[in-house]
Amino acid sequence: MDIRFEHNLRTRQYFFDFLDQLSAEELNKISEGFSNNILWNTIHVMVSQQALLYALSGLDQGVPKELSLLYRNGTTPEEFVDAAKIQVYKEMLLPLLHKTIEDYNAGLFVNFKEYTTSTGYVLRDIDEAINLNNIHEGIHLGYCLALKKAL
Template identity: 35%
Template structure:
């Protein structure tokens, strides 16, 4: 389980590097053909970890419920995600991993409610949830990489069209 948490830590570090290379406006762009943006994907992975581990594990989440439900599965960006809000998720991305490790060690998750994921696998224990959310984080990092390419292509096309006139 510690290895899965380390994978998540590295994925989140790479995600933050991707975020820091873009403006807040770029992070909020939803390119044609997409249903969300880079900022939403990042906040989503932090929120999803709380849902998969704490809520399904019948433990008190370490993130405010509003901050979880705003980015849970099935949501979309409803408004502009500010730098301040994104900074909260960037900070929590790592502290929540540390909290999770401590809470697993303290055996806080004794009554896990099984759930079948979009991948078609059933999570029956906190150990299953930890293994899964690190995979889930990587999936959304991949989405963010594709979104980054689309956002930069939009800007390049706009510059090209402008200079062609």
């Protein structure tokens, strides 16, 4: 398996474990000094990965548009998310990445549209998007670890 996907799966497992091991209250808690919570960061990386890889390649994303709008860059948590909805997100988190790996191996990401991120990274192709996605998910994992410590 491509080492980039191995790394991404390892990072995603941490997010999965947060959803699996913390209560809805803990996942929704916005600690002092933060503008979001563990749940927001977890869903944000999921929808961002879909946008960076699928949307920029002209492919359908595996997340509902409403979810992307709620958790895209620049948003903050709007309401308490209950355990039932958290379970739905938990069930999406790893399968979406496994599907991405399958789609990448099948050569589906051929029509990538160049994109400059809000931090100035220029993504010219799918491989650059995968690399940036891993950095992005690592940053948000760091936020989640700090948020967990602040619980």
